[in-house]
Amino acid sequence: MINFADLEKKLKKNEIDNCYVFCGSDEKLIKHHVxxxxxxxxxxxxxxxxxxKFDGNKADFETIIEACETMPFMSDKKVVVVYRASFLDDSGTNKSSGDLKGENFQLLNEYLSNPSPHCVxxxxxxxxxxxxxxxxxxxKLEKKACVIKVDKLRGEVLQKKCRDLFEAAGSKIGKAELTLFCNQVDNNMDIVINEIEKLISYAEGRxxxxxxxxxxxxxKSENDIFNLVDYLSQKNIKRALDxxxxxxxxxxxxxxxxxMMGRQFNLLFNIKLGIESGKSKEILANELKLHPYICEKMISQSMKFTLKALKRNIELCVDTEKTxxxxxxxxxxxxxxxMIKTVM
Structure with missing residues (x-):
């Protein structure tokens, strides 16, 4: 099992395998590698x-093999992608599709014993x-295919990827600023791309x-506080304590x-008060100095509390701080x- 850096070295040497199997938790990053x-x-x-391209949750592998064995057009190779291949987990039978998961894995295993030479x-x-x-x-597939475990991007690899994304969008960011950005952002490619787009729009060309x-x-800690308060709004004290x-x-x-919890409850109180008095998201974002995206998320969270509950929680914060x-x-x-008192 290799990582993306090893895969990149192989491809630069034009070492192309007949089959690649990717696994990891960040689908956006896997798609980038594909x-x-x-x-x-x-x-x-x-x-x-x-x-x-085939949906691994729905397609049967006989159809996929047929696509693999079809000759490419005006090319030495063709590419067949099977995404979200749930038949690669260890859960066994999928109740909604009989033993399709087991059959698909068996057919893949058999196909890789003699793969089509003109298909990747x-x-x-x-x-x-x-x-x-x-x-x-x-x-089990490691002896027959190139298996790549896609780990979250970190360190210099994350910085290089982020720099490439900024440059591809025609935006400039210095080395110190790039390091700060990478230290602050969650290393999930969906979040990384979203935060880069927000920054570029905000900078307006500078x-x-x-x-x-x-x-x-x-x-990052503010994200945790947002989630913690969200669990409190659901009266899920166990997850909030986690x-x-x-x-x-x-x-x-x-x-x-x-x-930080007190600050969150204060913001939610002011947002809910503003919404109930007829203020728009844009006005609230401007008054509270929040990005519209963050403001929208907090408006949704404020709807899970009453004004009375938010006021009580703010008072509980003050009392606890004194304690x-x-x-x-x-x-x-x-x-x-x-925290227990806020959900009572």
């Missing part, structure tokens, strides 16, 4: 004639979470500054966590009690 191979194998003039088959499976590991089925990044991008524990594990201090400052009791217990 396109990288496709662009290497096919000439742009004949892509439409020599490129086929690309199969990918998206993990259901970041914690999922490559299945036993995927491991070089992107550090202030732009701080103004436009939600801090996020609290993650924040503490990351090194966030409990007084700061409480401050943290004036007593020697366990801060973690105090903030947990506060």
């Amino acid at each position: 396109k990288f191979i496709t662009d290497k194998v096919l000439k742009s003039d004949f892509v439409d004639l020599n490129y086929s 088959l690309i199969v990918y499976y998206v993990f259901s979470s970041d914690r999922e590991k490559p299945s036993n089925k995927i491991k 070089d992107i500054t550090k202030d732009d990044i701080f103004d436009m991008m939600p801090q 996020i609290l524990n993650e924040l503490i594990y990351k090194g966030e201090k409990i007084p700061l966590i409480l401050f 943290l400052k004036s007593t020697s009791t366990d801060n973690k217990i105090n903030i947990e009690v506060f």
Whole structure:
């Protein structure tokens, strides 16, 4: 099993395999890798004639094999992509389709014993979470196919990808600003692309500054606070406490966590008050100095609370802050009690 850097080296040496199997939790990043191979194998003039795509959750593998064995048109190779190939997980039978998952894996395994020499088959499976590991089925294919585990982009690899995206959009960002951006953004390609588009629109053609990044991008801890408060709005105290524990594990201090929660409840109170008085999203975003995208998300969250509940939660924040400052009791217990009170 290799990573994308190893794959890139192989392709630069024109070492093309008959089959590639990708697995990972970031589908956007997997798609980028699939396109990288496709662009290497096919000439742009004949892509439409020599490129086929199948839904791995629906297509039977006999149809896919037939496409693989069809001769390419005006090209040495053709590319067949099977996306979201759930038959590569270890769950076995799919109740909605009989034993189709097991059959498809068996047919893939048999096909790879004698693959079509003029076809590059690309199969990918998206993990259901970041914690999922490559299945036993995927491991079994390593001797017959090039298996690539797509990990989240980090460090210099993430910076290079982000720089390429900024440059492709005709935008300029300095080295220090790029480093700051990469440190702040969640390394999920959907989020990365969305945040880059927001920054470019905000900068309106000028070089992107550090202030732009701080103004436009939600801090990672702020994302956690948003989710924590969202779980409180659903009265799901268990998931809210899980996020609290993650924040503490990351090194966030409990007084700061409480401050951020209080700030969130204050914003939600002002947003709900504004909505009920007839203010538009644009006016609220301007008054509260929020990006319209963030403001829209917070409007949706504010709808899950009453004004009375938000006012009470703000008061609970103030009381808990006083307790943290004036007593020697366990801060973690105090903030947990506060969170439980907000859902009562």
